Amino acid sequence: MFSVGIMLSVNVEQHVNVKFCVQLGKSATETYDLLKKVYGDKCLSCTQVLEWFKRFKEGKEEIGNDKRHGRPSTPKTDANIEKVGQIVRQNRRLSIQAVADLINIDKETVRQILHNNFNMRKVSSKMVPRLLTAEQKEIRMSICADNLRNTENDPHFLENVITCDESWFFQYDPESKRQSMHWKSPSSPRQKKARHSKSKFKVMRIVFSDIQGIVYVDWVPEGQTVNQVYYKEVLTNLYEQVRRGHEM
Secondary structure, three states, rough: OOOOOOOOOHHHHHHHHHHHHHHHHOHHHHHHHHHHHHHHHHOOOOOHHHHHHHHHOOOOOOOOOOOOOOOOOOOOOHHHHHHHHHHHHHOOOOOOOHHHHHHHOOOHHHHHHHHHHOOOEEEOOEOOOOOOHHHHHHHHHHHHHHHHHHHHHHOOOHHOOOEEEEEEEOOOOOOOOOOOEEEEEEEEEEEEEEEOOOOOOEEEEEEEEOEEEEEEEEEOOOOOEEEEHHHHHHHHHHHHHHHHHHHH
């Protein structure tokens, strides 16, 4: 078998050899057997050899692959890299296949761009108790700023502060890790998701804490409405707990 110049790909080189076998009067089966001996695992499939054998038998001269419409032969271009980045940043939950379909390039190219060009990997959303609105975040920042000023003016300020937190305990049926997976680069923040589910049983716990730890815990009875009347009773119990603690 003859070989072409070193710049030709293995596939094109085999096309040349198929054409050469046709000119020698070899059969398609003999041609495939010869290619298999020379190229081994890199040999064209039997179907491909038969197709090229038929083309050359019918007088085809061109040894290169036909130009294909649709996806470009070199899809990893600067323009496609930019498109992949824009699409993933707009929707980080898209699969590689979905991104490839939007840009009209193959999955492997998209995977290489995400991993090699953007250093991204897919992770699941971080679980947090709840998601705050922009207004709630501003209020918390304002309260924290006030506490910092009070602490600077009075070093013992935090010793006199009791905080309260309410927590629901119930059966969770959250979104699975796989459902929440998204593309993330080292510098981008990890997305969050709140715990939401329907539950047959849930109970509220009200916890009061000071700088040293938990001061008082109240388990709200099932079916009890947490209103101002109930909270007044809870705060009364808290006061008695704190008073007895100071007397000890």
